[in-house]
Amino acid sequence: MSQTVHCFDYLDDATGEVPGVAVVYGREAILARLALRQIRHVVVGGDEEDVPVARLEGKTAAWRDVIDEVGTVSLFGGGSRRLVILDGADDFVSRYRAELEKYVEKPKRSGVLVLVVENWPKSTKLFKKLDATGLQVDCNLPEKKSGKRSVPDAKALHDWMIKWAKKTHQIKLERDAAEMMVELIGPELGLIDQDLARLSLYVEPNGKVSANLVRDVVGGWRMKAIWDLVDAAVEGRTASVLEDLDKLFSMGERPQKLYGQIAWSLRRYAAAARIYQRAQRNGESKSLRNALADAGFPNWPKALDEAQQRVKRLGSIRAGRLFQQLLKLDLSLKGTHSHDDRGRLALERLFVGFSEELDPRHATADRR
Known part of the structure; x- marks a missing residue:
């Protein structure tokens, strides 16, 4: 069974234990942030203080330092596995591809290594290995097959907007309003989230947001x-x-x-x-x-x-x-x-x- 999942689906059903190596990949920063938040919650719980979490910069991190962090047992955190997040890890992956290919076969049990990258080609050994044994969260805009081509999946985007509006901003975004938002500002998820927050100021909690209101606001x-x-x-x-x-x-x-x-x-x-x-x-x-x-x-x-x-x-x-x-x-x-x-x-x-x-x-x- 494939362990590669789109962020929309992962946020809906993030059950089970996170494996020793996970990858958050894609160009949508807001989705990457949400995926990391969900992984953190699954691995170390909701405690915001004294949890075994380390964040490193991929451009400057050395292989030994990263692996040492994963293997470090925290004095705090109540027995949780250590979570090591490597931001901007594209360069790191290029430098240490051979080491990573070997590590994913038998990762440390003491911690979870999360690679945050923009590009993650499906043709590589790393992708294929982690698709089988790890966790890979796709944080690009959703796509669907149209013949031999992949095209944007507008319905999946609109569905997510409606769910996100209700869950995060406590508004009922009507489908034609979601469609209009995408037409107006494009499939820019960060901007969409900002405008949903702005629209929530114009209606009562759990109030409906119509296409007319989107047009005006x-x-x-x-x-x-x-x-x-x-x-x-x-x-x-x-x-x-x-x-x-x-x-x-x-x-x-x-x-x-x-x-x-x-x-x-x-x-x-x-x-x-x-x-x-x-x-x-x-x-x-x-x-x-x-x-x-x-x-x-x-x-x-x-x-x-x-x-x-x-x-x-x-x-x-x-x-x-x-x-x-x-x-x-x-x-x-x-x-x-x-x-x-x-x-x-x-x-x-x-x-x-x-x-x-x-x-x-x-x-x-x-x-x-």
């Missing part, structure tokens, strides 16, 4: 400007949209960052169209207003009236194409249009496609 004026821009684009006010987009670029905004908020807003229109069209095909009596509410638009009369007019103006053909358009745009911004100038052109082309002149219903009428 996390997005602020910038998000409102982008929402207004998207609404104007769907209404066909193309010239005004391109002017506002130019202002955002002149303020230093990058196409890839703007895309996240633009896409989040447009997906609501796409989702509403899909919900409504599916209901029509199945013979269900669902109004467009109800479909808009189901898609996440604010459920009050004025907002639904305005959104309904925009969807009707957009038309079923363009609304039905939106999901595919956004997927292609996302891929192009990560590939052929990753340069700022080309990314800007791609966003402008998206908005021009909402203009009255390019409405496919007119083209159909002309052919008649």
Whole structure:
């Protein structure tokens, strides 16, 4: 059985004894900190004083000093094994790889050695040995398989955010709010944690945090400007949209960052169209207003009236194409249009496609 586990899973179920050698690896500092805290709790308990714990710096530590620390029996700590944490251990692993490969086969019973590294290739002997006999906690963003490639696992990230918000900040983060946070600030777990703390100030303990609150608190004026821009684009006010987009670029905004908020807003229109069209095909009596509410638009009369007019103006053909358009745009911004100038052109082309002149219903009428 593999002893390599993602940090999200380890925090959920950190049962059993920590083996003599453990590795905490990856680029997410907040996850590494949480994993180390959990390992410390399992090895030496919750006592914050007089516990047998040593922290060494990997760049300067010598092999003999580290092993001596692991073997030292503390005068305090009530019989707990000694815990030795080696921070920034990438260089240490490179210098003492042969010694580590030998040590992991028969580690000292008196203590636990924890290596904290950023890079930990799966192809190495150390990885394979510890995958069988040690503990390896992956502190990178979660990934999943898509064909032969590994891609970010958005659902796992959103699930963790919801759990973390409840456990640490005593708030109920709604799923669409979690999705919006990632769209707004990216999958930056440290920033996400900071903004969850800030959001907790706006609701009662165990209160709900909605996407609207995230938009106002996390997005602020910038998000409102982008929402207004998207609404104007769907209404066909193309010239005004391109002017506002130019202002955002002149303020230093990058196409890839703007895309996240633009896409989040447009997906609501796409989702509403899909919900409504599916209901029509199945013979269900669902109004467009109800479909808009189901898609996440604010459920009050004025907002639904305005959104309904925009969807009707957009038309079923363009609304039905939106999901595919956004997927292609996302891929192009990560590939052929990753340069700022080309990314800007791609966003402008998206908005021009909402203009009255390019409405496919007119083209159909002309052919008649």
